[in-house]
Amino acid sequence: MTSVEIEQLRVYLYVIGAGVVTVIFYYYIIYLYRSEKKGEKDYEKYGKLALDDELDSEILEKNPKLENDKKE
Amino acid sequence: MQSNATLEYDYSIVKLYMWTAVIFGIVGMTIGVLIASQLAFPSLNYLLGEYGTFSRLRPLHTNVVIYGFTVSGIFATFYYVGQRVLKVSLAESKFLQALTKLQFGLYLIAATGLVISLGMGITASKEYAQMEWPLDALIVVIWVIWGIVMFGLIGLRREKTLYISMWYYIATFLGVAMLYLFNNAEVPTIFFSGGLGAWYHSVSMYAGTNDALVQWWWGHNAVAFVFTVPIIAMIYYYLPKESGQAVYSYKLSLLSFWGLMFIYLWAGSHHLLWSTVPDWMQTMGSVFSVVLILPSWGSAINMLLTMKGEWNQLTENPLIKFMVLASTFYMLSTLEGPIQAVKSVNAIAHFTDWIPGHVHDGVLGWVAFMIMSGIMHMSPRVFKREIYSKSLLESQFWIQTIGVVLYFTSMWIAGITQGMMWRAVDEYGNLVYSFIDTVSVLHPYYTIRAVGGLLYLTGVFMFAFNVFKTATAGRRLEQEPRYRSPMA
Amino acid sequence: MFHWLEKNPFFFAVGVFVVIAYAGVIEILPNFAEKARPVKGLKPYTVLQLAGKEVYKKDNCIACHSQLIRPFKSETDRYGHYSLSGEYAYDRPFLWGSKRTGPDLHRVGNYRTPDWHANHMWNPKSVVPDSIMPAYKHQFTNVADLETAYAEAVTVKKVFGTPYGPDIAPGKAAYEKELKTKILPEALKIAKRMKRDDLVKMVEAGKVPEVVALVAYLEKLK
Ligand code: HEM
Ligand code: HEM
Numbered sequence: 001m002t003s004v005e006i007e008q009l010r011v012y013l014y015v016i017g018a019g020v021v022t023v024i025f026y027y028y029i030i031y032l033y034r035s036e037k038k039g040e041k042d043y044e045k046y047g048k049l050a051l052d053d054e055l056d057s058e059i060l061e062k063n064p065k066l067e068n069d070k071k072e
Numbered sequence: 073m074q075s076n077a078t079l080e081y082d083y084s085i086v087k088l089y090m091w092t093a094v095i096f097g098i099v100g101m102t103i104g105v106l107i108a109s110q111l112a113f114p115s116l117n118y119l120l121g122e123y124g125t126f127s128r129l130r131p132l133h134t135n136v137v138i139y140g141f142t143v144s145g146i147f148a149t150f151y152y153v154g155q156r157v158l159k160v161s162l163a164e165s166k167f168l169q170a171l172t173k174l175q176f177g178l179y180l181i182a183a184t185g186l187v188i189s190l191g192m193g194i195t196a197s198k199e200y201a202q203m204e205w206p207l208d209a210l211i212v213v214i215w216v217i218w219g220i221v222m223f224g225l226i227g228l229r230r231e232k233t234l235y236i237s238m239w240y241y242i243a244t245f246l247g248v249a250m251l252y253l254f255n256n257a258e259v260p261t262i263f264f265s266g267g268l269g270a271w272y273h274s275v276s277m278y279a280g281t282n283d284a285l286v287q288w289w290w291g292h293n294a295v296a297f298v299f300t301v302p303i304i305a306m307i308y309y310y311l312p313k314e315s316g317q318a319v320y321s322y323k324l325s326l327l328s329f330w331g332l333m334f335i336y337l338w339a340g341s342h343h344l345l346w347s348t349v350p351d352w353m354q355t356m357g358s359v360f361s362v363v364l365i366l367p368s369w370g371s372a373i374n375m376l377l378t379m380k381g382e383w384n385q386l387t388e389n390p391l392i393k394f395m396v397l398a399s400t401f402y403m404l405s406t407l408e409g410p411i412q413a414v415k416s417v418n419a420i421a422h423f424t425d426w427i428p429g430h431v432h433d434g435v436l437g438w439v440a441f442m443i444m445s446g447i448m449h450m451s452p453r454v455f456k457r458e459i460y461s462k463s464l465l466e467s468q469f470w471i472q473t474i475g476v477v478l479y480f481t482s483m484w485i486a487g488i489t490q491g492m493m494w495r496a497v498d499e500y501g502n503l504v505y506s507f508i509d510t511v512s513v514l515h516p517y518y519t520i521r522a523v524g525g526l527l528y529l530t531g532v533f534m535f536a537f538n539v540f541k542t543a544t545a546g547r548r549l550e551q552e553p554r555y556r557s558p559m560a
Numbered sequence: 561m562f563h564w565l566e567k568n569p570f571f572f573a574v575g576v577f578v579v580i581a582y583a584g585v586i587e588i589l590p591n592f593a594e595k596a597r598p599v600k601g602l603k604p605y606t607v608l609q610l611a612g613k614e615v616y617k618k619d620n621c622i623a624c625h626s627q628l629i630r631p632f633k634s635e636t637d638r639y640g641h642y643s644l645s646g647e648y649a650y651d652r653p654f655l656w657g658s659k660r661t662g663p664d665l666h667r668v669g670n671y672r673t674p675d676w677h678a679n680h681m682w683n684p685k686s687v688v689p690d691s692i693m694p695a696y697k698h699q700f701t702n703v704a705d706l707e708t709a710y711a712e713a714v715t716v717k718k719v720f721g722t723p724y725g726p727d728i729a730p731g732k733a734a735y736e737k738e739l740k741t742k743i744l745p746e747a748l749k750i751a752k753r754m755k756r757d758d759l760v761k762m763v764e765a766g767k768v769p770e771v772v773a774l775v776a777y778l779e780k781l782k
Contacts, residue, residue, distance in 0.1 A: 280648025
């Protein structure tokens with residue numbers, strides 16, 4: 001490839017990349033708000049993770065991978 | 073596994089990194105004050121012979137505050153916050169626990185090597201990547217260990233969802249890892265020359281303009297992933313925890329995260345405006361820098377709104393003061409940065425003191441404030457003692473705030489003055505000022521900056537004293553405080 | 561998709577990584593071929609000049625001096641023609657700098673002389689009374705590390721194909737020869753132009769002071 005072609009390719013990749021990223025990003029915004037409206041998720045409750053962070057604090061959502069955890 | 077009753081968070085590694093943060097903070101900023109004073113009073117260059125000139129000491133300052141102070145702060149807070157938001161103790165895995173100790177040992181070796189080699193003038197000479205290859209290799213090992221511990225803890229976690237701070241720590245780990253490897257790619261000369269010359273010497277894989285691009289891709293993102301991303305991780309934990317208020321909008325925090333990740337990486341070329349890198353790339357660097365205001369302010373405003381209805385805490389609790397001012401300074405530097413990234417502004421600002429001004433309203437007002445308040449918040453918990461003195465903390469806050477303000481206002485004026493003088497022409501189009509005119513004019517501002525720096529450093533000493541006294545002489549606490557840190 | 565990412569830290573990490581890497585690859589990699597081409601007539605640094613560049617790095621002149629003339633009239637009037645990408649083709653690492661506490665040096669060889677440098681490095685105030693630059697007297701007694709500079713020349717020749725002649729080859733013997741036939745004579749010339757007997761004597765004794773190497777390097781910046 002000549003350097004001009006490389007340069008063009010790069011600009012294309014760049015524009016496409018920026019476009020894809022923007023779409024994903026806006027989709028994510030919509031996803032966040034919609035899933036909360038539909039009642040599927042409650043993001044705001046995760047804010048509590050910083051506040052209730054003792055080893056014996058109540059666990060918000062248990063990690064399923066730790067089945068044989070003796071804690072419970 | 074240990075039984076429930078005795079299982080506690082393991083803070084031993086946290087304490088070690090807290091101490092190194094304090095010590096490197098003192099060392100690095102003492103050198104900072106010295107070099108600031110050298111610019112105002114050049115005779116101070118001769119205190120240590122060959123080793124004491126401004127030019128030798130400047131990289132020592134930047135490296136000690138970045139890789140010593142800031143990185144220690146990042147590790148200390150990570151090992152604290154990480155355990156807590158994942159609800160898993162390092163004590164649960166002897167393996168991870170041992171790795172953290174190993175990491176700390178290697179870190180001390182690397183830090184010592186860094187100080188000695190830079191002092192001797194052994195340097196690869198790329199900004200923020202000055203270390204020569206043997207040290208670079210050591211850093212990689214340290215970083216990999218951090219990654220193993222991080223993902224190890226995540227694997228053991230009890231809480232399924234990762235709190236937002238963890239996201240930022242993960243991004244720090246990955247971002248630095250990738251950029252560091254690229255930028256430090258270098259060829260040791262001893263292997264190719266039949267064993268000639270110094271064993272630690274190397275040449276960069278890249279030459280000229282390419283080297284500059286890689287370097288500032290790194291340099292910019294070192295700023296991003298060392299001075300911004302992990303510090304945001306800190307504020308998302310410490311401010312809510314200290315104030316007892318959940319973060320104002322968790323959704324906004326997620327959006328700001330992705331926004332930052334998407335945009336930051338494109339903005340690196342704003343360090344190379346008007347240079348020989350391609351025009352379109354410079355333009356993109358400018359544009360993305362301006363867009364970068366959005367996610368940056370997203371996080372900062374989120375923090376300020378977290379205090380909604382609780383502003384009384386601002387007057388009652390000096391730690392809240394530190395953190396609120398930190399997010400305000402973050403807003404200031406992320407507004408100032410994009411302004412400097414506009415090409416016509418950069419034409420004046422680049423190469424002048426306005427850039428160090430911008431750097432230090434960020435690092436002093438935001439980075440160092442956050443690290444110090446994080447350490448203060450952790451002290452009563454890891455030492456199980458009350459913070460030694462509230463009034464000391466309160467005075468530290470005011471002294472340092474004045475220090476920062478003196479620093480950046482003087483550098484703004486100095487930078488813009490000098491930038492304008494460099495380009496001033498008379499009616500015939502001839503340059504008005506010789507270069508040295510534009511240096512002499514800066515003397516008062518350099519003096520003010522040195523005074524500001526001295527005030528800030530005084531605050532750092534007060535802080536160190538306070539932490540030390542807390543650890544040794546604070547009133548013992550029966551129970552771990554839940555939100556607000558107790559102080560005498 | 562997002563829900564799943566939030567719950568799977570591993571893939572989350574991969575996601576972050578891809579986002580970061582994509583930007584990097586586009587921003588940097590394809591640039592390489594083009595920008596590495598030297599301008600016509602550009603010669604690689606001699607070993608003495610490379611040793612001087614090491615002194616420039618060691619005493620970290622880059623802390624205060626840039627080597628990048630931007631395309632503004634105010635800069636070209638002051639320093640000369642604006643910098644071209646191809647002029648840096650042999651600069652490993654690049655030494656553009658980010659702060660201009662002192663003036664730009666990219667073309668300093670055009671308007672300063674070795675004896676000016678000698679006075680200036682010994683005591684900057686003797687030639688620029690208001691200068692805030694430190695004196696670098698130790699460079700007049702410290703001996704430059706020519707062997708490492710030579711090792712660097714061999715390395716860049718082998719690894720990056722920098723066009724050095726056949727004389728630049730690995731091993732002690734080749735180095736000794738280069739030292740006698742090229743490096744020392746070049747250093748002697750510079751030392752004489754610096755008009756200081758102590759420097760000339762040192763070079764004649766086979767030891768090149770750091771400042772001589774440094775000035776050889778500064779003279780090359782044009
Ligand atoms: C007492 C506090 C401090 C003082 C007095 C101080 C002073 C200075 C001075 C005089 C310079 C050189 C500027 C120039 O070349 O014109 C500098 C550079 C720098 N300092 Fe500090 N500093 C302080 C604290 C810090 C802290 C806490 C950090 C980071 C956590 C930091 C990071 C940096 C960086 C990154 C640079 C390089 C800036 C650039 O290349 O544009 N400094 N500092
Ligand atoms: C929206 C966010 C930001 C943008 C767009 C931005 C933009 C810039 C620009 C344009 C420069 C000057 C490059 C030059 O002309 O040499 C710069 C330098 C710098 N900024 Fe920022 N900035 C931002 C935030 C921050 C923050 C929060 C910090 C740290 C706390 C920071 C630390 C630095 C440092 C250390 C440098 C100096 C690099 C050097 O020359 O050594 N920036 N930034």
